[in-house]
Amino acid sequence: MLGLFIPAFLFATPAMAEKYELAVTNGVQTVRDPRWEKVGAAAAHSATGLTMGYSVSKTTSILVGFQTGRTGSRLLIPTADGFEDEDFGFNIATTLNHYQLGARYRWNWKPRWVPTTTVALQLGHAILRMDENVDVEGGEVTNRYSATAVGFEFGGGLEYTAAYLNKGNVRINLGLETGFTKLFDLRFKNEDSGPQPIPLGEMDLSGLFFKFSLGTRF
Amino acid sequence: MIRPALLPLLFSACGFWPVSQTITLDDELWDTNVVSIDDGTYVILPRAGQLVRVGTDDTWHPVDLNGARPISIRADGSYQRVMVHSQWPICDDPAPNIVLVEDCAEDDLYWGTEMAIIDSGKQVAVSSVPAHMNGMAFTPDGDTAVVYMDRTAESHAVTGPIVDLTEIMFLDLNTGETESLSIGFPPRKILFTKDGQTSVILSQSHVLVIDMDTREVQTEYPLALDADIEVEPSGAALSPDERYVLLTIQDRSDLYKLDLEVVSIDMEALDGVASDIANDDATEATVLVYEDRSQVDIIVEHDFIERESLPLDEPASEVITRDGMAILFNNERSDSRDIIKLDLDSFETTEYVVDNPIRDLQISPDGHFAVATLKPSIDTDYGGLGGYQRSNWGLAVADLHTDDVVSLVLESKPVGVELVEQDDNSFALVLLEDLEEVLQVNLATPGQYAGLNLPSPPASIRANPSGGFTIAHKSALGQISHLDPAEGSLDTTGGFAVVDFFKEDRLPRRTTSKPNEG
Secondary structure, X not given: OHHHHHXXXXXXXXXXXXXXXXXXXXXXXXXXXXXXXXXXXXXXXXXXXXXXXXXOOOXXXXXXXXXXXXXXXXEEEEOOOOOEEEEEEEEEEEEEEEEEEEEEEEOOOOOOEEEEEEEEEEEEEEEEEEEOOOOOOXXXXXEEEEEEEEEEEEEEEEEEEEEEEOOOOEEEEEEEXXXXXXXXXXXXXXXXXXXXXXXXXXXXXXXXXXXXXXXXXX | OOOHHHHHHHHHOOOOOOXXXXXXXXXXXOOOOOXXXXXXXXXXXXXXXXXXXXXXXXXXXXXXXXXXXXXXXEEOOOOOOEEEEEEEEEEOXXXXXXXXXXXXXXXXXXXXXXXXXXXXXXXXXXXXXXXOOOEEEEOOOOOEXXXXXXXXXXXXXXXXXXXXXXXXXXXXXXXOOEEEEEOOOOEEEEEEOOOOOEEEEEEOOEXXXXXXXXXXXXXXXXXXXXXXXXXXXXXXXXXXOOOEEEEEEOOOOEEEEEEOOOOEEEEEEOOOOEEEEEEEOOOOEEEEEEOOOOEXXXXXXXXXXXXXXXXXXXXXXXXXXXXXXXXXXXXXXXXXXXXXXXXXXXXXXXXXXXXXXXXXXXXXXXXXXXXXXXXXXXXXXXXXXXXXXXXXXXXXXXXXXXXXXXEEEOOOOEXXXXXXXXXXXXXXXXXXXXXXXXXXXXXXXXXXXXXXXXOOOEEEEEEOOOOOEEEEEOOOOOEEEEEEOOOOEEEEEEOHHHOOOEOOOXXXXXXXXXXXXX
């Protein structure tokens, strides 16, 4: 998806100042689903990403972006006699990628402080890995599954212009944004053990998010 | 210009949040006590409440139990079907918003139990067998099981407002139909005649003979005339002609002989308290050994109990018979190291002395070798070869033809030992704790062995009816290997324990039926 948009940004002719925007984002999102507790002890996961935008009017930009984050744990399983045995433990990790396409509206307030409202469609893709990671070469059981779900997010934030470069044509921005992400259930399945996929269960990774960004508009 | 106060935000924008925590799950993902039958290996997933069949071709799938959770499994007598004791949660409150088990109030929640019969990975019949009925004996044709509560084994909770703990159930394994019979006392052991027409149920102070066609009590034998006297059978055997039941009694030096044709009981005074009794079909003899007496008795005539007594160096607690031969050993006493071969034709005994106490013993399929696993006799190695041997686990191989015996020292505790015949040779397949190899010991030359690498340490080994072996590994996510000793091949399947890993604990079969109506 990004491959389609990046050339469009590079070769488009700016009709106005600050036509483009680019930001690195980092954030945390809460997860309310109790099944998440098997992946992470904290009811949240974090992600880092990149957002690119193209202004279609003085106040509105079309955004594309992605975020990726990894959460993992060491799971210990009690044996029949109740003891926790490292031999019966394994590592679990999810890598959750969010791809988004949406619009950002910038409110006119102060030159350096710009409130924003963002609405975006999302495509969530999760990779789940379970790995015994024992010391024996080739001995461990490693499982890998993936699941995809669509969703949306909306949020509000505030951009602060920390610096103007190139005679004021380029802004260096710091941004904060909070909102809600709704992602429909991710359904993990084992496809390799036989003719029928075998369900592992599902997970709802919707929740409130808080992220900040470092970016530029030019 | 970027202000210095904002630099920490800049740096933090490029990093990940911490991700490593340790989480403890509340139950095992899978139970390494697997059951192997003709069509595959069956595994209980306690946490997911699922039963999984693992094939030999690296495939696996959950078995549909209609929402019930397996609590125990076992193969039927012919290793063609799997019997699954299962239970499922029932919520008395029919409110439609109650979907998960945790949504149901504790007072409204109870469990139904049943026994499912699984064939080729599918549930073919289901019966209302309470979970506490954990004992099972199969008729020789394998089509009927007698189910009862075995108080000597681990039992599941007794449920229901009224429970008859002395009830037995006849379970038709083809249809799942059951028929109950209250016998008035809890069974200890069940014997069948070879034609399966008659079963003998032993219990405290009582023995019942049941006609398996009519499923009615034919005869009841009281073992004591005074109801206050408790007579507890410790061992039992049918005489070779199946006319008599021979009973040894716990803590008493008596042998009871129950005549099944002319209803009567004879008592024979033994020389001590018997510890084990076994029949040998080839010589039609019955062999008795004693707990604290260095003696073995051979009953050669059952009509009037003619016994031949032979002295031993040490008491024997166990006897195994095979084709005119009895093997005696003691796995109760830590000072006993003898394996005795008794020829039931000539009454000659041969003594094999092993280096450590015996844990268990098997005879090879051709009757050529006796293979015993040995326990350490001391906790600490005090030095020298003797100390090394006595402080370690061992494997003893006795050649019953040449009368040679070898005691091998094992690196760690044996997880399992299985015997196999191949190309006129006999082998012991030995699995040791934390050793990622299956050791194939040639019983003719026990010091020589071949190792086959395992993908991870073993947890158990089971013989398959097809001649192969199933090895369950110490693996959190589930790992099973199928070993073909003829080919020397090992096919491993892993990862099956993750079924329903993220599943919500939903209430199945949303009805308001009472337990055992299922």
